[in-house]
Amino acid sequence: MKKMLKGLGAALCVALPFIAQAPADAAAPSATGAADQTLVQRGAYLAQLGDCAACHTAPKGKPFAGGLPMNTPMGRIYVTNITPDARTGIGGYTQADFARALREGVAKDGHNLYPAMPYPSYAKVDDDDVKALYAFFMHGVAPVQQANRESDIKWPLNMRWPLMFWNMAFLEKGAYRDKPGKDVAWNRGAYLVQGLGHCGSCHTPRGVAFQESALDESGSAFLSGALLDGWFASNLTGEHNTGLGRWSDEDLRTFLKTGANRHASAFGAMTSVINNSTQAMSDQDVAAVSTYLKSLPPVGGTGAAAYTYDPQATKVSLDRPANDAGARVYTAYCMHCHGVDGHGFAPMLAPLAGNPNVLAKNASSLINVTLNGTGDLVIDGVPSPFPMPGFAAVLDDQQIADVLSFVRAGWNNGAPAVGAAEVAKLRQSTQAGR
Known part of the structure; x- marks a missing residue:
């Protein structure tokens, strides 16, 4: 079975569907009376804790109606409709159906969900919270008739039945239980x-x-x-x-x-x-x-000595940017936001000196955010005034490698340099389809 599971690995990591489309003839669960609004409101809060909207609401789409496209190495998938529409959503799900899909990764019609949907985590959700979530999705979400789209993943990688063996090997059933000795x-x-x-x-x-x-x-x-x-x-x-x-x-x-x-x-x-x-x-x-x-003990990291701030060498380099290709890019494009001292203007503009993401051995996030920028943080309805812009159209692969190598070495960060090939690879994978 271990050999078979290894063969499934590539297929399992490419999809993120949640709850399957209900059969066309499925009847909505019968209502025995007005929904308990306190329970619905609690379910709405729990749905926020689970970040359900992030995957199941497409840009400019209706809440939880699905349709969000996700590109994967094996093909494009489309996130599913989890509104209480009886024909295209989960309106035909009983609470038991909902709980099984949420915690065991098995849809109403019996097919297995890809484990990229985090049901191994949701397996720990207790019965009271499952009940509240179900109440919210059935009575606090507007039904939307929007058919689910089939993924573009080709056979045999789109087969689901082998996932029952994945669940046997890796799914730990049972709600979370309080740990003795912890408050x-x-x-x-x-x-x-x-x-x-x-x-x-x-x-x-x-x-x-x-x-x-x-x-x-x-x-x-x-x-x-x-x-x-x-x-x-x-x-x-x-x-x-x-x-x-x-x-x-x-x-x-x-x-x-x-x-x-x-x-x-x-x-x-x-x-x-x-x-x-x-x-x-x-x-x-x-x-x-x-x-x-x-409370979690330290794990991972680079094995480097504990970080301490030291701006001197970087300041000298920035005083003479012509001697360093990365410093030239930094002074032209980065310094006005992140500063000569690398402290930025936190929390509005991120620091680079001692930033855990700068110090990480894997530079993928730094490359990605430099190429593509990042979306707006919207706190209490107000977008952040200074989102990170993307520089994919402004800087070539070598320039991005140079400036990130400069940043990762600067202010005593001591992180490994970035190569142009690393930038080129991420540019290709993240810019496809843009």
Whole structure:
């Protein structure tokens, strides 16, 4: 079975559908009376914690109606309709059907969902929260008749039946149980991070069959950072340089609520997480998540000495930019936002000195954000005034490699240089179809 699972790995990592289209003749669950609005409102909050809108609402589309295209190496997929429409959405799902899809990855008609939908995390969601989520999707979401589109993934990679063996090997069933010896805040934070927040889906490395290498803090790889879709999702452990070791509890809570703090700013998929999910968290839940994450011991990193700021060598280089190709690009395009001292103007403009994303061994996020910029952080309805612009049309591969190598060496960052070939590869993969 191990050999077969390895063969499935490439197929499993390319799709993100959630709940399948209901059969055309499916009848909506019968209503026994007016929905409990308190339960619906609680479900709406939980749906924000799960960031359901990020995947299931297309740009300019109706909420949760699906249709969002996602390019993969094997073909394009289209996220599904999870509104309560009985013919094209999940209106025909009973609460038991919904729970099975959410926590076991099996749709109403019995076919298996790709495990890129984070049901291994949602398996930890308790019965009360499943009930509230179901109430929200059935009574708090407007039904939208919008047919689901088939993916472009070709046979045999689009077969689903082998996924039952994947589930046998990697799905751990059962809701989260409080850990003895841990307080209420720690356990609440663990429940949110491991369950609805599904943080490990992006921030934990995956194995050859696309399984998360660890599902909780008992595994050494848990939340140690991972490459995903052209971005390197950051290390969330207590590692000093590339993780949260230098972040205070207040730093982390500020980042979750606003997407920026004195250390870093959100980019890539994390922008959507901030916009659609974490900024809506209650202060109590934000504190709980911070309590749990700050308890994780340091894992991963580069093995370098603990970072200390030293601007002198970089300042000298910037005083004579003609002697350094990266410094020339930096002075022309970067310095007015990120500063001679590398501190930027946090939290509005991200610092580069000591930024965990700059110090990371994998430079994919830096290359990607330099090429393509990042979307607006929108906090309380107000877009950020200074989003990172993309420079793909302005700078060539060598110039981007030069400036990023300069930044990664500057201010005592001490991170490895970036090669033009790395930039070219990400340019090709991220610019396709633009």
